[in-house]
Amino acid sequence: MHTDLLTLYPTLQPLAPALEALQAQAVSVPAGTQLFAQGAPCQGFPLVLAGEVRVACHSGDGRSLELYRVLPGELCLVSSASLFRGLPLGADGTSTQASTLLMIPPTLFEEWLAEPAFRTLVLGLFAERMAELTSLVDAVAFQKLDQRLAATLLGRGQDLHLSHQTLADELGTVREMVTRLLRRFEREGWIALGREHIHIQRSAALRALASGLPPPV
The missing domain is CATH 1.10.10.10 (Winged helix-like DNA-binding domain superfamily/Winged helix DNA-binding domain)
Known part of the structure; x- marks a missing residue:
């Protein structure tokens, strides 16, 4: 699995020793499993190894709006934003199919940000996801x-x-x-x-x- 993880996230190669220690902590969940909840503290930064995660926000009247989906090799904007700012999560994350994930603890996430490759990966994620969310806002509003x-x-x-x-x-x-x-x-x-x-x-x-x-x- 360590090799598969680096295949999906090649920019993490400089962090290979840390990944080796974490690989046993990967978890497999069935479809429909809530991985994180809107308003809750962020428990870690998910790396999706298999499956798919749907990220959606919810209103007080029970309505839901899908923001994006995270596939293997992609990153979760909501999780990283929560860890960056130290604030509760802004959306829910639910597996849409049987999925395998590796959760990077918040303290380790902060350490990894000192690694240029990982920092570039996360900042690139922000640019990509913001483009998607801008399109979503345009669709909803107009x-x-x-x-x-x-x-x-x-x-x-x-x-x-x-x-x-x-x-x-x-x-x-x-x-x-x-x-x-x-x-x-x-x-x-x-x-x-x-x-x-x-x-x-x-x-x-x-x-x-x-x-x-x-x-x-």
Whole structure:
């Protein structure tokens, strides 16, 4: 696993001795495991070795908005921001599938920041994730919900096996609004709905709506 970790995170090569000592602490979790909670102290900096982690923030009324997902070889902005500032976590992290992670303790994270390669890696993460979050803010603030829903449906194949609540969580809205829009899409003949199943019939129409254009005839 030590070799696999360095393959995923090659810039950590100067920290190989420390990683060797930590490798036994890697944990494997099933899908749906909450790895960290919004408002809680950060317990460590996660390195994802396998699987995927969904990072989302929640409102007081129970709504959820997905910020990004962390794949093997990627880093978590929320965790690093919490460790940098010494503040509670700003979002939740949940495994979307069986995942393996190595948690870097906060004290070790601070020590590693003195290593130029690791510091560059973390700062690069901030630049990448901020670009993603800027796009998300733009979508939430300036795009209509039907446009965002159409964009969310695209790029997942012709058959989507997911619930209306899952889509609502990704879009930061309520299930009833998503259901209403999906039924509108179905009346237009763009999709066909089943139980936790959406079949894309006219992807060109969805693509046009997502781009703010009139659907093709």
